[in-house]
Amino acid sequence: MLDGLALVGAVVLVPMALGMVAWVAPVAQPEIGGVAQKIFYAHVPSAITAFLAFGTALVAGVAYLRTRAERWDALGVASIEVGMLFCTLVVCTGPIWAKPVWGVYWNPEPRLLSFAVMWFTYAGYLILRGAMDAGARRAAVGAAYAVVASINVPIVYLAVRLVPPGSQLHPVKADLAAPWMRPTLYAMFAAFGALMVTLISVRARLERARLALACQARL
Amino acid sequence: MSAGPGFLRALGLVLRKDLRVEARSRGAATTMLVFALLVLFTFALAMPTGATATADRPPGTMPPHAAGVLWVAILFAAVIGASRAYAVETASGGLDGLALSPADPAAVYLGKLLALGLELVLLAVVIVPAAFVLFGHAPGSELAPFALFAGLGIVGIAAVACLLGALTAGLAGRDFVLPLLLLPIALPQLVALVRGTDMLLAGRPLADLGDTLVVVAAFDLAHLAASAVLFEFVVGGD
Numbered sequence: 001m002l003d004g005l006a007l008v009g010a011v012v013l014v015p016m017a018l019g020m021v022a023w024v025a026p027v028a029q030p031e032i033g034g035v036a037q038k039i040f041y042a043h044v045p046s047a048i049t050a051f052l053a054f055g056t057a058l059v060a061g062v063a064y065l066r067t068r069a070e071r072w073d074a075l076g077v078a079s080i081e082v083g084m085l086f087c088t089l090v091v092c093t094g095p096i097w098a099k100p101v102w103g104v105y106w107n108p109e110p111r112l113l114s115f116a117v118m119w120f121t122y123a124g125y126l127i128l129r130g131a132m133d134a135g136a137r138r139a140a141v142g143a144a145y146a147v148v149a150s151i152n153v154p155i156v157y158l159a160v161r162l163v164p165p166g167s168q169l170h171p172v173k174a175d176l177a178a179p180w181m182r183p184t185l186y187a188m189f190a191a192f193g194a195l196m197v198t199l200i201s202v203r204a205r206l207e208r209a210r211l212a213l214a215c216q217a218r219l
Numbered sequence: 220m221s222a223g224p225g226f227l228r229a230l231g232l233v234l235r236k237d238l239r240v241e242a243r244s245r246g247a248a249t250t251m252l253v254f255a256l257l258v259l260f261t262f263a264l265a266m267p268t269g270a271t272a273t274a275d276r277p278p279g280t281m282p283p284h285a286a287g288v289l290w291v292a293i294l295f296a297a298v299i300g301a302s303r304a305y306a307v308e309t310a311s312g313g314l315d316g317l318a319l320s321p322a323d324p325a326a327v328y329l330g331k332l333l334a335l336g337l338e339l340v341l342l343a344v345v346i347v348p349a350a351f352v353l354f355g356h357a358p359g360s361e362l363a364p365f366a367l368f369a370g371l372g373i374v375g376i377a378a379v380a381c382l383l384g385a386l387t388a389g390l391a392g393r394d395f396v397l398p399l400l401l402l403p404i405a406l407p408q409l410v411a412l413v414r415g416t417d418m419l420l421a422g423r424p425l426a427d428l429g430d431t432l433v434v435v436a437a438f439d440l441a442h443l444a445a446s447a448v449l450f451e452f453v454v455g456g457d
Contacts, residue, residue: 121404124400128396131392143452144453145383148442148445151445155407155434158430159438160407162411
C-alpha cells in the first residue's frame with residue numbers, strides 16, 4: 001500500500017515540482033548563480049534522499065542479520081542502488097552549480113567530500129555483491145558491509161571537516177528569501193521522497209523475484 | 220553456554236596461530252614491508268620536492284604530502300596483510316573451522332586483529348624512519364606522542380581490515396575487491412592520521428590535536444565494536 005501511495009505521489013509530485021522549478025521559482029541573483037542556482041532544487045533534495053536511502057540500507061542490514069529473511073536483503077540492495085543514484089546526482093550537480101558561482105568545479109570542502117566518500121563506499125557494496133553468487137553468504141556479507149559503511153558516515157562527517165578548507169565556499173544556509181523559493185524546494189523534497197520510495201519498492205520487488213528464481217534454480 | 224575455550228584463551232590461541240603462520244611463511248611479512256617501502260620510494264621520486272631542505276621550508280621538516288604518502292603506504296600494506304591473513308584460512312578450510320569452533324567469534328576476531336595490528340606496528344617501526352630519511356625529517360622529542368598517535372591509528376586500520384578481509388575471504392576477485400572496500404572505509408582515519416602526523420611532527424603537543432584525536436578515537440571504537448559483533452555473521456559458510 002505504501003508503494004501504491006508513493007507511486008501516485010511520484011507521478012503527481014515530480015512533474016509538479018519540476019514545473020515549479022522551471023516556471024514558478026524566481027531566477028536568482030547573479031551572485032548566487034542566476035539560472036544555474038536552480039540546480040540547487042535538485043542538489044539539496046538529492047542529498048537528503050541519498051541519506052534516507054542509505055539509512056534504509058542500514059535498517060535493512062541490521063534486520064537481515066537478525067532475522068535472515070530474504071526480503072531484508074532485497075530491501076538492502078534496492079536502497080543502496082537508489083541511494084547511489086541520488087548520491088551520483090549530488091556529486092554531479094554540485095560541481096555543475098559550483099562552476100558558474102565560484103569558478104571552480106571542485107573545491108575540497110566538507111559536504112562534497114563526504115558525498116564523494118559515500119559514493120565510493122556504497123559503490124563498493126554493489127561491486128562486492130556483483131562478485132558473489134546469490135545465497136545466504138552474499139546476503140550476510142552485504143548486510144554486514146552496509147552496517148559498517150553506515151557506521152562510517154558520521155565519522156566521515158567529522159573527518160572531512162579536518163581537511164584544510166580551500167575556502168569555505170559552500171553556502172551553509174541557502175538564502176531562500178525570494179518568494180516561491182521555499183515552496184519549490186519543499187515540493188522537490190516531497191517529489192524526490194516519493195520517487196525514492198517508489199524506486200526502492202520496485203527494485204526490492206524485482207530482487208525478491210530474482211532471489212526466488214535463484215533459489216528454485218538451485219533446487 | 221558452550222564448553223569451548225574461554226574468551227581470552229581463544230583470543231590468545233588465534234593470535235599465536237596467526238603469528239606463527241606469519242613467522243613460518245616464506246618471506247611473507249617481508250612482502251608487506253618491501254611493498255610499503257616501494258610505495259614510499261615511488262612517491263618520493265614522483266614528487267618534485269626531495270629530501271634536501273629547500274628555501275620554502277626549514278631544514279628537518281618534511282614536504283607537505285609526505286605524511287599522506289606515509290599513511291597511504293601503511294594502508295596498502297594493511298590491504299596485503301588482511302588479504303593474506305584470510306588467504307591462509309580459506310586455503311586449508313580454516314575459515315569453516317573458525318566458524319564451527321565453540322570459541323566466541325569476537326575472541327577470534329580480536330585475535331586476528333591483534334596479529335595484524337602487531338604486523339603493522341612492526342612495519343611502521345621500519346617504514347617511519349625510512350620516510351624520515353626519504354623526506355628529510357629530523358626526529359626529536361615529538362617521536363613519543365607521534366608513536367602513540369600512530370599506534371591508535373593502526374588499531375583502527377587493522378580493525379576494519381580484519382573485518383573486510385573476512386568479508387572478502389574466498390572471493391575469486393578478492394585482490395581487487397578488498398582494497399576497493401577498505402580504502403573508502405579507511406578514508407576518515409587516513410585524513411585524521413595525516414593531519415595529526417603533520418601537526419605532531421611539527422612539534423605540536425598531543426593535546427593540540429583536538430578534533431583529530433576525536434576522529435581517530437571514534438573510528439577505532441566504532442569499528443572495533445561493530446566488527447567484533449559482525450564477525451560471526453561473515454565467517455560462516457553458505
